Amino acid sequence: MLERIIYVSQARHDVCASAAYEIIRVSHNRNSLHGLTGALIMLDGYFLQVLEGDAFHVSQRLAAISKDPRHHSLDLRQRTSIETLTFPEEWMALRLAAGVSDELKTAFGYAPGFPPDRFTTAQLLAFARACCEPAHA
Ligand SMILES: Cc1cc2nc3c(=O)[nH]c(=O)nc-3n(C[C@H](O)[C@H](O)[C@H](O)COP(=O)(O)O)c2cc1C
Numbered sequence: 001m002l003e004r005i006i007y008v009s010q011a012r013h014d015v016c017a018s019a020a021y022e023i024i025r026v027s028h029n030r031n032s033l034h035g036l037t038g039a040l041i042m043l044d045g046y047f048l049q050v051l052e053g054d055a056f057h058v059s060q061r062l063a064a065i066s067k068d069p070r071h072h073s074l075d076l077r078q079r080t081s082i083e084t085l086t087f088p089e090e091w092m093a094l095r096l097a098a099g100v101s102d103e104l105k106t107a108f109g110y111a112p113g114f115p116p117d118r119f120t121t122a123q124l125l126a127f128a129r130a131c132c133e134p135a136h137a
Contacts, residue, residue, distance in 0.1 A: 003055035004082045005062055006124050008114045009047045009074040017042075017096055019070060027092040036061060037085050039093040039128045043100060044112035047071055050128045051092075052085050078121040086129060095131040104130055 020042050031037065036053035049065075051058055066074055087093060104110075108127045111118055119127075 001055045002053065002082045002085065003058045004050065004052040004078065004080055004086070005058055005076060006048070006050050006078040006121055006128075007074050007076045008124075009049075009071040010113070011042065011045050011047055011071050012069065013045070015070050020094060020096060023070065024092055024094045030061070031091040034061070037087045037090050037092070039087055039090060039095070039132050041095045041100070041128055041131050043097050043110075046113045048114060048124060048128060050086065050125060052082060052087065055081070075116070077116065077124060086125060087132065090132065093132045100131050 020040070024040065027040070031051075031053075034053065034057040036051060036057055038049060038051040038053075041048040051061060051065075062076075104127075108123065108130070109118065110127070114124060114127075
């Protein structure tokens with residue numbers, strides 16, 4: 001069974017771009033072993049992550065990610081079974097602030113931390129997708 005999770009968390013204050021690249025290096029290795037895909041967006045000190053794939057492996061990774069000291073206040077916004085992957089070709093795409101245009105942020109009504117009363121899970125997923133569009137990257 002395929003599952004998708006979407007969460008928002010707060011990066012530890014000293015987590016910068018190089019730390020994000022290190023997270024992605026490990027994630028690519030690990031996710032490719034287990035067929036997990038998704039996207040990680042780091043903006044204004046927050047992470048937005050979409051992680052999808054085999055339900056067992058998604059749960060296992062979520063357990064590890066939840067304990068990772070490089071972020072805190074993880075808010076799981078969605079956990080759902082899915083039929084198809086949203087990011088089938090990305091072991092874990094990464095977008096940092098420099099890669100997300102002001103136009104895109106305005107179009108989505110972006111606010112730091114993606115407040116839950118302003119962003120539905122569908123909007124979070126659409127935002128992550130839009131950030132990773134080849135035309136945008
Ligand atoms: C924001 C964030 C996102 C992460 N995403 C992933 C991921 O998609 N896949 C992954 O294997 N590890 C990810 N990690 C790293 C895990 O927390 C963990 O360090 C890594 O999976 C190694 O796990 P282990 O301690 O079980 O060996 C992420 C860490 C952070 C802080």
